[in-house]
Amino acid sequence: MTPHNHAKPGDYADAVLLPGDPLRAKWIAEDFFDNPRQVNAVRNCLGFTGTWKGKPVSVQATGMGQPSLSIYVHELINVYGVQKLIRVGTAGGLNAKVKVRDLIIAQGATTDSNIVRDAFPGYAFAPLADFSLLRDSVARAEKAGHRYHVGNMLSSDLFYHVEPGLEGYGRLPDHGILGVEMEAAALYLLAARFNRQALAICTMSDCLITGEAMSAEDRQSSLKDMIALSLDVATGA
Numbered sequence: 001m002t003p004h005n006h007a008k009p010g011d012y013a014d015a016v017l018l019p020g021d022p023l024r025a026k027w028i029a030e031d032f033f034d035n036p037r038q039v040n041a042v043r044n045c046l047g048f049t050g051t052w053k054g055k056p057v058s059v060q061a062t063g064m065g066q067p068s069l070s071i072y073v074h075e076l077i078n079v080y081g082v083q084k085l086i087r088v089g090t091a092g093g094l095n096a097k098v099k100v101r102d103l104i105i106a107q108g109a110t111t112d113s114n115i116v117r118d119a120f121p122g123y124a125f126a127p128l129a130d131f132s133l134l135r136d137s138v139a140r141a142e143k144a145g146h147r148y149h150v151g152n153m154l155s156s157d158l159f160y161h162v163e164p165g166l167e168g169y170g171r172l173p174d175h176g177i178l179g180v181e182m183e184a185a186a187l188y189l190l191a192a193r194f195n196r197q198a199l200a201i202c203t204m205s206d207c208l209i210t211g212e213a214m215s216a217e218d219r220q221s222s223l224k225d226m227i228a229l230s231l232d233v234a235t236g237a
């Protein structure tokens with residue numbers, strides 16, 4: 001038990017999916033898991049454990065942004081012993097080749113966050129995905145025929161930048177950054193610090209170049225592909 005999580009030791013499986021949204025965590029548990037049971041509801045930041053294709057797995061909402069994710073992930077690792085952490089989310093598109101509904105599998109995560117910068121005075125640390133989770137997710141995405149991109153994500157502390165539109169992202173779109181979300185870099189930092197496996201997979205939900213966005217129906221079906229893929233990777237099913 002922690003101030004943010006009332007689950008008991010052993011309540012989480014070794015592998016945990018991490019959506020930002022608590023209601024998405026509930027949806028994942030109810031629509032994908034067999035025998036889901038709620039393990040956390042503190043601050044309505046819901047967590048569940050169940051099975052996927054017979055293998056134990058959990059889902060825990062992280063809230064939005066790196067400070068919030070860092071709390072849940074630190075505790076999942078250090079209090080509950082979680083080994084594999086897979087963020088499932090949405091991202092804004094920053095590269096013309098990434099279309100709405102495409103998957104972005106974050107090989108690395110660039111960030112403007114002091115959470116990463118302040119941990120390494122004098123250095124620019126490169127937060128990276130776990131290679132075996134990355135390789136497995138790419139192989140499965142390929143086999144399933146999903147449209148996907150592997151590369152550098154931006155994890156920004158800001159949803160609303162001072163400059164409008166693409167201007168807020170400076171030179172990053174010219175340096176191969178595929179999309180922007182708000183959590184992956186801190187997840188990769190904590191996985192590196194505590195020697196765990198982490199990966200972030202996002203569905204591109206709104207293109208910052210064209211202004212195109214996913215419809216409500218697209219959102220549901222595209223997210224389903226991402227969740228099933230992530231559950232396979234998390235459990236090795």
Ligand code: HPA
Pocket residue numbers: 090091092093156158159180181182205206208
């Ligand atoms: N910015 C940050 N995070 C996001 C976005 C965005 O435009 N879209 C989906 N997640």
